[in-house]
Amino acid sequence: MMQTLDIDLPAGRQMHDFVSELFPICRSLTGDGVRQTLEIIRKHLPGLQVHEVPSGTRAYDWVVPDEWNIRSARLTGPDGSTVVDFKESNLHVVGYSEPVDRELSLEELQPHLYSLPNQPDATPYITSYYKRHWGFCLPHNVRQRLQPGTYRAVIDATLAPGHLTYGEIILPGDSDPSGQEVLLSTCICHPSMANNELSGPAVATWLAKWLQGKPHRHTYRIVFIPETIGAIVYLSRNLAQMKGRTLAGFNLTCMGDERCFSFMPSRKGDTAADRVARHVLRHCAPDHKVYTFQDRGSDERQYCSPGVDLPMCLVVRSKYFEFPEYHTSLDDLTLVTPAGLGGSLAMLRLCLDCLEHNETLRTTVLCEPQLGRRDLYPSVSRANNLDAASLHMIDILAYSDGDHDLLTIAENVGAPLWTLLDTVDRLKAHGLLR
């Protein structure tokens, strides 16, 4: 039963505006760009808590680095003309560049330049977080026209003890006695790139808004963090309370383009997150691409690491590494669209809906109940006169044995879980299921 995904275009337009507002800000692992970004998210989610972790703080095998802030940067040519300027694009400066103000020959400059011979018009995204370095990124076409002579490289940045900043919002579940949590994690450390990564914070924010507007059984833990070090810091502070309670997790990344959906499983591969993701994608995006955990590259590396073992998978559009605009200036506000964002939001909502409504059911009577006297079954019996709803009803009863959860029943029936919910509710109302 093919389902058409119900793209939320109004929300998609709002998310695109949000991405556009955040786009110019220079984010990095740390610094004021991250703070500005979280401030804008907090306008949408007033309950967002912002945490500051001092440089030098240990987190497992890592140490929080110095904070980086940059005010301006320019590379000037022998003739005094500007080669690249930070104010044109924050991608022009290697992330975490140390401050510099230096004249140097083209030959001396080359080890500090980064460009892409195969994408000569694009500026690449380069960082050097943990080794002191400085550099400029520029289109290969521009680089090739550089003439010998004396260049001046100026980067007005500070790299000094400060803080790593991240945000989190926890939406407590209504009444689930098991107190299970769903984790949504997204990155706020990428400078001006739209699909990877502003689409992630956008969908995370709009999922949080949607959850706040409706009852929900599970608790939702939504975190906005710098990649890798942020996840490690977050886990070092919160893993104890997350372990054993986290039912499912999704790393929200690369969700804004209109290309086909993609799935990457968790390390264990068969967690509740994986199961709902496969179920939803099978019905709503049967042409989705399937990756393996070998293809991981974002914070699932930390969340799924041995001993951490959180059930995190990826439901994304064009996966990082896999689309041509990845980590370049081409990943811009035209690649990401309202329809792309709105479709991803709809897809994730279905995943969360399945998690919310999945439960293990048991019939209350032995043998089939007499549905006819409850007007749940046609009274005149003839060949093949059962409609899909009646068939689903007897199938739900047949598999509600206390061993199969509703997701398994939906898989057996071949129907999306959410199309069975009315029938489940009717059977519960008649006291036939619990």
Added chain:
Amino acid sequence: MMQTLDIDLPAGRQMHDFVSELFPICRSLTGDGVRQTLEIIRKHLPGLQVHEVPSGTRAYDWVVPDEWNIRSARLTGPDGSTVVDFKESNLHVVGYSEPVDRELSLEELQPHLYSLPNQPDATPYITSYYKRHWGFCLPHNVRQRLQPGTYRAVIDATLAPGHLTYGEIILPGDSDPSGQEVLLSTCICHPSMANNELSGPAVATWLAKWLQGKPHRHTYRIVFIPETIGAIVYLSRNLAQMKGRTLAGFNLTCMGDERCFSFMPSRKGDTAADRVARHVLRHCAPDHKVYTFQDRGSDERQYCSPGVDLPMCLVVRSKYFEFPEYHTSLDDLTLVTPAGLGGSLAMLRLCLDCLEHNETLRTTVLCEPQLGRRDLYPSVSRANNLDAASLHMIDILAYSDGDHDLLTIAENVGAPLWTLLDTVDRLKAHGLLR
């Protein structure tokens, strides 16, 4: 190794006579037609016990309905001619019709008429067991020729407290210490239709006769019941003693035509019943159709329901729902043939044979025994000079480790279980297996 099914044609002819004798009787959920049918079965199985369960008796979620008996029925047209008459075919009256003697216009009559536009010469089989109703069933061709005017509908029936009637015969096993049972269940509630359902009682009766004429390890519980309510009533009275003891069950239905065999698994899908059915069908009817438990529609719905959990599967010819004559007057004594019935009987006998002879074996010596000195193996050794029997012998020894049953060994060997029995017996006679 393809096996030709050894159709029992003499028994097939006897079964066809039996079906022909039962065909004209008007059976329903209850009533004298059921009693007459059981009386005729009892001529073949003197040990058959007939049970009467009063109307109003509770059985799980159900209540035994009033008993229905019908003496005559006729629909007369405006010109006084007979449109349909019960004495021509008991399918002409909707099962469980309440008594009526009424004149009414064609327009008023229409909601009481049932026909099949796509099979205009066939009379459909319609019932309304649990909601008071009356009606006539007729060929669509006849219905379309009806002229406006005043019709007279007369059904001389009674619908009143009485009994639900069923039969059972239990054939105790010879000496099985585990006291396991095999359940054979078939329906006796269908009026004049041959494949669905007189073929079922016919094969059930002839299986019982065959079992009575030979030693058998397992106990056989053979029940002749009205569909659904009969199974539920039967289970409500017997489930406690059946649970845990029932090794396998088969719902005997749709066994009389000559089309290909079909298999439908139990809800759990891997019970002993499923395993022998798959084994026998793979060897003797490799072109059989395979259905899933989603395709169920007869008493396996009750026997396999959660908490009842009996290991029942279907080995049938053309499955209910799936053949064009299903639940119409076309399901008659020409669709069902001696060869069709005799083949089904043979197939079910093989299934029961496999259940009888399946056992977990263990060799009595470590390493291979010296077969040569027991004349079980050629004394002159040369390349590839082992015949199939010798190969089977060493394979049986190799897998008789106390973990694999003979059915698994037969699957490993790729041979039908019954072709290994002589070899197993020889090995036992030599003290090499137990």
Added chain:
Amino acid sequence: MMQTLDIDLPAGRQMHDFVSELFPICRSLTGDGVRQTLEIIRKHLPGLQVHEVPSGTRAYDWVVPDEWNIRSARLTGPDGSTVVDFKESNLHVVGYSEPVDRELSLEELQPHLYSLPNQPDATPYITSYYKRHWGFCLPHNVRQRLQPGTYRAVIDATLAPGHLTYGEIILPGDSDPSGQEVLLSTCICHPSMANNELSGPAVATWLAKWLQGKPHRHTYRIVFIPETIGAIVYLSRNLAQMKGRTLAGFNLTCMGDERCFSFMPSRKGDTAADRVARHVLRHCAPDHKVYTFQDRGSDERQYCSPGVDLPMCLVVRSKYFEFPEYHTSLDDLTLVTPAGLGGSLAMLRLCLDCLEHNETLRTTVLCEPQLGRRDLYPSVSRANNLDAASLHMIDILAYSDGDHDLLTIAENVGAPLWTLLDTVDRLKAHGLLR
């Protein structure tokens, strides 16, 4: 990642010389030919222990037979010419022939002659170990030219109480606290045939020499035995100490030709032996043939029998039964080559290497360690700039959860286990794995 098998040609040439030296000796289940063979092996493996088991000794269901020794044999034709003479080829006499010196007609002679109509130039290999018999084997072409007349059959042999002889060498493991053993078993009962079976003792001997020249964690139990009765005798004396300690076993047979490799699993199919064999063959001989345990025919019949249950599989070249020269005089020193032997030696070494290095690993830190500050990871991050070694490093860390062994990790990564060892060592040296 396809690996080219690194054939050990120098060792292959030495093994071919060894096979050539052993080829003329008349081996059988028992007798001086076996002793001579073991003596030659002992020149290479001074630690080899030779055991003599008296005729009449019981071993499970078997009894050690009388010892057979043959000095000469000749079949002379009516014209006094020699039809076949043992000194031309020891295959000309049926193994375990009783002594005979008799004149008889061609008709009387026929039941004592063995030839192959489909391979008219080949002499077949025939034995009659457990039933008194005598006979000559000859090319069918020669047999068909025999003229009526009086023949003289002379076999100067003795069949009398003596001993069954076998050899074993145990190479204790260095320091494995679990004290696990690897079993290598090969047959020394075949007369002048090269692939089946002198290739087996050759590879077994050279594996032992290789193991003696390097540290090894596991204990190696290497046995040179007559087929079937030898394995049964060996097990009857040693099973108690082998059970539970034997990690893996390989039956070394048919390893000398240059045709494709073959794999036959153990009875259980998923032992450590099966796993490493599949892993090595998948990478180094992706075109290998796969047999099932149904195709067994050598001592794995005993080692894998119920209750013995040793984890033995086969990694061979052209499997017994399957190559045209099998058990004939065509299985000679041209079929077996230095490259064939040297490739099998290399393949088995890789299997043993995998067993030696396989272990269950666990990371020492939560989340990924900071590889960059240990110079294990590039410091400048850009898209897709990880090389295979870096990818393997993070994959090894990701799967080292205390549940997966290195073999499983290698399968996940898609790389041969031995290509990961340097990376594992580096991670251990940095304290990141244990």
